[in-house]
Amino acid sequence: MKQHKLLPLSETMHYILLALREPLHGYAVMQKVENLSHGTVVLAAGTLYGAIENLNKHGWIEPVGNSGRRKFYVITTEGKEILSRENERLSHIVSLYEGGEPNENN
Amino acid sequence: MKIIKMFFDIEKEEKWLNEQLQKGYRCTNINGFGIYTFEETDNSYVIRLDCQEYMSKRKSEEYIGLHEDFGWTYLKGSWLGGIRYWQKEAGNHNEIFSDRQSKGNYYKRVMNYCLVLGMFCLIYSFMLFSDQPTLYFDGLWSMEGSLFCKALIFETPFVLLKLLPVFMAIIFGISYYKAYQKHSILKE
Incomplete structure (x- = not known):
């Protein structure tokens, strides 16, 4: 299977998808990501705009309404599948850090 | 203060604009004929240039609205696409791209x-x-x-x-x- 061009998820995309497990508008996504990452990931406006465009285009997030001129987005089922696949991939890497399965293939 | 200048290189234009701002100005207008209007200010500002293709009216509203939420002011841009000029008071978040x-x-x-x-x-x-x-x-x-x-x-x-x-x-x-x-x- 050909790997999707957004996979593995970049740090930006990863945090945005995680933040959008609840419906949020753009600026609130930035604030939540800053919180979730303990202040290490601070999204800039252009980056966030492009990422939302991109995730929306691939059907991983979808618009769920407006409040004034602000548009709210939320993760889709497909987006959640991506997250669970990334969860497996990262859990495996973490297990290697912790010294698991050292001689599985030898 | 009005300055007439022509650029073919988006990065040079951004650099030049920010050099003007560092002299204690802020940009108030840019028109299609290359006339840049500045005004003196005590605060410090930054300008960032983005390049976007044609956007529908709704897309454009979303694009502009999101940047405004972050404190950016839309100086100029054409609906047809091309360079978009953003200005903001200098602070913690001075970039429009973070990765x-x-x-x-x-x-x-x-x-x-x-x-x-x-x-x-x-x-x-x-x-x-x-x-x-x-x-x-x-x-x-x-x-x-x-x-x-x-x-x-x-x-x-x-x-x-x-x-x-x-x-x-x-x-x-x-x-x-x-x-x-x-x-x-x-x-x-």
Whole structure:
């Protein structure tokens, strides 16, 4: 299977998808990501705009309404599948850090 | 203060604009003829340039609204696409791109922008030359002495004008290549 061009998820995309497990508008996504990452990931406006465009285009997030001129987005089922696949991939890497399965293939 | 200037390189333009701001100005207007208007200020500002293609009205509202939420003011941009100018009071978040991926995508858009404009100039000059393939009119070369000199001097500005789209195509080509280089560094 050909790997999707957004996979593995970049740090930006990863945090945005995680933040959008609840419906949020753009600026609130930035604030939540800053919180979730303990202040290490601070999204800039252009980056966030492009990422939302991109995730929306691939059907991983979808618009769920407006409040004034602000548009709210939320993760889709497909987006959640991506997250669970990334969860497996990262859990495996973490297990290697912790010294698991050292001689599985030898 | 008004300054008239012309740029073919988006990064040079951004750099120049920020140099003006550092002298204690903020930009109040930019128009399509290359007239930049500044006003003195005690606060410090930053300008960032983005490049976006055509957007529908709703897309454009979302694009502008999101940037405004972050404190950016939309100085100028055309609905047709191209360069978009953002200004903001200098603070903690002075960039519009915060990761390599989005900066790389930005250079990709700059490449497309230069390509479209460069192609346009090229097609235009091609049409100009297929209409009238010589630069100087044919009789010029059979003239002699001072008449030849006068005619040559008289015609040269028109020839340069005719060559202008060719020069511009070359300049856009160079800008395309510069953006391509930066794009490929970020892709690595």
